[in-house]
Amino acid sequence: MEIKFLGSGSGKTSLKRFHSSLYFSTNEYNLIVDAGDGISKAILSQQISFNQINGILISHLHPDHFAGLSGLIVQMKLQARTIALDIFIHKNLAETVRKNLYQSYIFNEKLDFEINYIEFEEAEQIKINKEISFIPKQNSHLDKYKKYDKLNLMSFSCSSFLFVGEGKKIFFTGDIGNDSDLYLFSDYEIDLMITEISHVSLMEIYIAGKKLNAKKIYLTHISDEDEEDINKFLNSLEPIERGNIVTAYDGMAFNI
Ligand SMILES: [Zn+2]
Ligand SMILES: [Zn+2]
Structure with missing residues (x-):
């Protein structure tokens, strides 16, 4: 299984990085995790065909994770797609996503392919195919908005995920609220951690990596301004530790 960063940027639009998105590629199935503003261009930039994508998993509905979904589906239609597309979405967000596509004039009868909504619930293990599955857990990223929804x-709903594939466990934080969210999957033995850096400090990530025994940490959701801080932090570490913390860039890929 290959994991590639389609985008490693934060919520700020940047000329250096697309918004945060991951691409999981297995023999039989290719999954995108998050489809923010600009995702279609991010995919093209990596020489990936829209028709290669079998499924899209959405963590939450902030524009840097979701605003590109309808545009991406339109691109699939324009490429005369016929193979079905899966959309993995928390059950509490499914209706909003369906309506959003409908209101973007994406009517099922006009498509030559089916869209299958796979609605997930808290802590439910979702099998994507025989190679890969994921477990979602609610994090605190959106708690600060609750007071406005009078x-x-x-x-x-905003999920972090544990991906399980090829005997490995990968913790993808998605967007989180604070460092307590870094321990959502502390009951599991984690091999890799892919974490955002906009809502937690590098020190908090470093400590969590130690406590969770993560063999490698990939940093993503990076703004242009963050790069200097990351370099400073990494340079303050012992070389052996520095090697286990990797700053992601668009197009960075690794196999597990
Ligand atoms: Zn974000
Ligand atoms: Zn967010």
């Missing part, structure tokens, strides 16, 4: 209309 009419109680919104779901504030």
Whole structure:
């Protein structure tokens, strides 16, 4: 299985990095995790065909993770796609996503391919195929908005994920609220950690990596301004530790 960073940027639009998105590629199935603004161009930049993508998993509905979904589906239609597309989405967000596509004039009858919504619940293990599965857990990223929803209309679902594939466990934080979210999967033996850096400090990530025994940490969701801080932090570490913390860039790929 190959994991590639389609985007490693933060919520700030940058000329250096697309918004945060991961690409999991297995023999039979290719999954994108998050589809923010610019995702279609990020995919093209990596020489990936829209029709190679079998599924899209959405962590939450911030524009840097979700705003590109309808545009990406339109690109699939324009490429005369016929193979089905899976959309993995928390059950509390599924209706919003369906409506968003409908209101973007994406009507099922107009597509030559099916969209299968796979709605997941908290802590449920979702099997993507025989090679890869994931477990979602609610994190605190969106808690700060709850006070604004006076009419109680919104779901504030935002998931972190544990991906399981090839006997390895990969913890992908997605966007989180604070460092306690780094321990959502502390009951598991984690091999790799892919973490955002916008809402936690590098020291908090470093400590969590130690406590969780993660063999390698990939840093993503990076703004242009963050790069200097990351370099400073990494340079303050012993060389042997520095090698286990990797700053992601768009197009960076590794096999597990
Ligand atoms: Zn984000
Ligand atoms: Zn977010």
